[in-house]
Amino acid sequence: MLSFIHTLIKYTLGYKSSSKDESDEINSVIARIENAYEEETRKGERSxxxxxxxxxxxxxxxxxxxxxxxxxxxxxxxxxxxxxxxxxxxxxxxxxxxxxxxxxxxxxxxxxxNESWGDAENSEVDIVKPQTLTRCIVGKVMERKNRLLVVEPNNITVNLNKVESEFIPVIGDWLQLETEVEIDEVSYNLNGEILEIKKIQPLRSRLDVGTVTSFDLTKEIGVIGKDTVFNKRICESGYIPCVGDKVISDSIESDQGFYTWRSLTVVPVLQVSFT
Structure with missing residues (x-):
């Protein structure tokens, strides 16, 4: 992954050589991406x-x-x-x-x-355990109340405190849910009762270089290219976006009105105010 970012930055900046100063600058940008990503990510220990x-x-x-x-x-x-x-x-x-x-x-x-218990009152029951399987469900976040999400279809409730996730979803995000479902004689097409939601992740993600095309300083909302929206809070600390800035964006598929991608991390590569 880091080698890909390294190549991407070199291409964006138009590097033709690999001097020590240039390598240091590339490594610095990579480090900033990693730091910004860690600030956005909230990892909890799984139960x-x-x-x-x-x-x-x-x-x-x-x-x-x-x-x-x-x-x-x-x-x-x-x-x-x-x-x-x-x-x-x-x-x-x-x-x-x-x-x-x-x-x-x-x-x-x-x-x-119905039968007599005998001496087995406190023993574990020798019964057939329900059949379960791991199933991936695709859905869109329709509501969010603090740490609870409502995902459609099927009105699935997701508690962010109980699942593994590397980002914080918002309304409009497209997700892939890794679930454990129970299969029985009334289950159709493997659509059983959801016993547990183990992990959530973006349906699609991308890492690319783009140009800031708009930024509202009051609302702190900006756009990269034509289809990616971002909030200033996910930008590298201290960075104030300006139209024309070249940035690296780590984004996920999300239905945000006119825009189909939402950026999780924005790191500047070339700023118009410094050129």
């Missing part, structure tokens, strides 16, 4: 997750959730069995998520147990 299958007794039922063994809370959306009542013995899957701050759990009711 350590374990799934087990257990038995339990329903001890409370409300309109929105039920409680198993007076401890595990199960949302209505994760209940696949009808007509449950307090005292029913059930099989359930237990997903434990551990990170540096806390331990969370999520359960899903799989079935009701």
């Amino acid at each position: 350590n997750k374990d799934t087990s299958y257990k038995r339990g007794i329903i001890t409370l039922i409300t309109t929105d959730y039920l409680v198993v063994d007076e401890f595990y809370v199960c949302d209505v959306a994760n209940i696949s069995v009808n007509n449950l009542k307090v005292g029913d013995k059930v099989c359930y899957s237990l997903l434990m998520e551990r990170d540096n701050h806390e331990e969370k759990h999520k359960i899903k009711i799989i079935s009701v147990i």
Whole structure:
């Protein structure tokens, strides 16, 4: 990647030799790109997750959730069995998520147990685990509320605190979601229930050299070429864009009105104010 950037900058600046001063300048630009990229990127440690299958007794039922063994809370959306009542013995899957701050759990009711338990009351259940597969879903960000995204189609909610991502999406961005889905007899075309969203990344990205064609100092919004929009906050620290500047832009596909790309990083190569 760095060798590509090196070649791109040399081509843009019209270098014909490889003197030490020129190499130093190229390396300096590369370092600025890396620093700007690190400022935009927010990486979190992925949670350590374990799934087990257990038995339990329903001890409370409300309109929105039920409680198993007076401890595990199960949302209505994760209940696949009808007509449950307090005292029913059930099989359930237990997903434990551990990170540096806390331990969370999520359960899903799989079935009701009618037979006698014997001595297996606290043992793990010997049942067939649901079939799962990794599926990539393409969608566009339609809403964003703090760290929550709503992606269409299918009204998928993405919690940025729980997924791996190398950038912060905004409304209009086209994404590729790496998900784990459950496949059962009612799943069509491998479209199962989404159990987990593991990673999000841009649908398409590009790194190229362009010219700043407009910049609104008040709104701090600018355009590179004809199709790439950027915000001043993603520019290299201290850089104030001017029309005519040559810049390197790391951008992703995004529906931003008249523009189809959104820049994540902008680093100046040649500034008109210094020529």
